[in-house]
Amino acid sequence: MVKVVLDGVSKHFNGTTAVDKFNLEVNNEEFMSILGPSGCGKTTLLRLIAGLEPVSEGRILFNDKVVNEVPPRDRNVAMVFQSYALFPHMTVAENIGFPLVVRKNPEEKTNERVKEVADLLQLSHLLERKPKALSGGEQQRVAVGRAIVRKPDVLLMDEPLSNVDAKTRAYLRAELKELQRDIKTTLLFVTHDQTEAMTMSNRITLMRHGKLIQIGSPEQIYEHPRDIWSASFVGNLPMNLFSCKLIDKKGIRAIAASCFTPQSPLNIMKKLKDQKDGTQFTLGVRPEDIEISKTQKSGLFCEAKVHLLEPTGDSLIVSLKVVDTIIRAKTKPGFKIEVGDQVYISFEWDRSHIFLGTNNSELISDMNP
Numbered sequence: 001m002v003k004v005v006l007d008g009v010s011k012h013f014n015g016t017t018a019v020d021k022f023n024l025e026v027n028n029e030e031f032m033s034i035l036g037p038s039g040c041g042k043t044t045l046l047r048l049i050a051g052l053e054p055v056s057e058g059r060i061l062f063n064d065k066v067v068n069e070v071p072p073r074d075r076n077v078a079m080v081f082q083s084y085a086l087f088p089h090m091t092v093a094e095n096i097g098f099p100l101v102v103r104k105n106p107e108e109k110t111n112e113r114v115k116e117v118a119d120l121l122q123l124s125h126l127l128e129r130k131p132k133a134l135s136g137g138e139q140q141r142v143a144v145g146r147a148i149v150r151k152p153d154v155l156l157m158d159e160p161l162s163n164v165d166a167k168t169r170a171y172l173r174a175e176l177k178e179l180q181r182d183i184k185t186t187l188l189f190v191t192h193d194q195t196e197a198m199t200m201s202n203r204i205t206l207m208r209h210g211k212l213i214q215i216g217s218p219e220q221i222y223e224h225p226r227d228i229w230s231a232s233f234v235g236n237l238p239m240n241l242f243s244c245k246l247i248d249k250k251g252i253r254a255i256a257a258s259c260f261t262p263q264s265p266l267n268i269m270k271k272l273k274d275q276k277d278g279t280q281f282t283l284g285v286r287p288e289d290i291e292i293s294k295t296q297k298s299g300l301f302c303e304a305k306v307h308l309l310e311p312t313g314d315s316l317i318v319s320l321k322v323v324d325t326i327i328r329a330k331t332k333p334g335f336k337i338e339v340g341d342q343v344y345i346s347f348e349w350d351r352s353h354i355f356l357g358t359n360n361s362e363l364i365s366d367m368n369p
């Protein structure tokens with residue numbers, strides 16, 4: 001069982017820095033997701049851990065042992081790729097057993113282990129089939145079987161679910177999570193799908209431009225984003241962002257939406273208590289933390305006009321025009337509302353976020369991969 005440590009690890013490819021001074025500790029038996037937009041260095045990070053690429057700087061340790069110079073075959077690491085490339089001419093059993101056969105394990109032992117893995121992955125009834133006679137989800141399970149057959153200390157998965165349809169993906173997500181718990185392997189799971197990362201992991205490492213941005217449990221990442229980029233990247237619907245200005249500590253005013261005035265909630269003012277009047281900041285509110293009402297209530301609210309309705313079955317996404325800004329709110333399905341309606345919105349202030357010294361426009365480019 002292995003703890004994986006990256007200590008100041010960088011990888012440069014002539015001119016491109018794919019991984020930038022990365023410090024990371026993945027605990028023994030942990031399910032760690034690496035989440036970030038396309039091109040941020042996720043695959044490179046896995047390849048460095050597997051030993052398929054040499055690091056440019058820094059050290060990689062497995063249980064306090066530096067493995068920089070250890071060749072891939074001696075690291076006891078297995079990797080599952082996005083295109084899981086099963087051998088088409090081999091049966092399921094032969095595909096799963098392949099890593100044992102090339103290492104010249106005795107035939108009897110190999111067969112025994114293949115049977116064990118097939119049972120674990122519910123593939124026992126398919127052992128004699130060839131990959132082309134399997135569904136995408138089944139092929140994926142064979143690829144996982146091939147990876148775990150040698151009992152790797154570290155399992156690396158690079159977007160393993162991206163080639164299967166949405167329904168199969170949801171079901172494989174639960175299956176993989178259960179499998180990892182059963183086989184007790186340290187798992188690094190690369191994805192750019194934040195639902196995958198949120199639902200499966202013990203912790204998430206958020207990565208951008210080769211750098212580690214934030215690390216924490218799914219709840220920590222969602223509830224306490226470190227910066228405006230984390231806040232916007234994680235969440236099925238982007239967080240609503242308002243450019244604001246501190247007027248005089250008694251009130252904040254949203255420049256974009258000119259609605260939070262004159263009194264401001266205490267918790268917001270607490271977060272701003274060390275700031276000077278005139279300080280610019282960004283207020284972030286998630287769509288599920290916006291309440292819509294048709295009548296004017298007391299307290300803080302602003303007026304909005306219903307711009308677009310998107311029913312998703314289990315919720316209703318309402319786009320609202322506030323002055324000239326469009327924001328999105330998530331409500332219960334069946335909420336009676338029409339496009340063009342005048343409504344009043346209020347925020348769940350305890351769950352809103354304040355970001356100081358950040359520039360909104362800088363993050364928009366890679367928010368939605």
Ligand SMILES: Nc1ncnc2c1ncn2[C@@H]1O[C@H](COP(=O)(O)OP(=O)(O)OP(=O)(O)O)[C@@H](O)[C@H]1O
Pocket residue numbers: 013014016017018036037038039040041042043044045192
């Ligand atoms: N062998 C290589 N030679 C040169 N540049 C490379 C090489 N491999 C990766 N890169 C560059 O390093 C950066 C990170 O690439 P990487 O494949 O790790 O990203 P990723 O996060 O896995 O992206 P995706 O989500 O699209 O798979 C990219 O800019 C890429 O072009």
Ligand SMILES: [Mg+2]
Pocket residue numbers: 042043044158
């Ligand atoms: Mg990749």
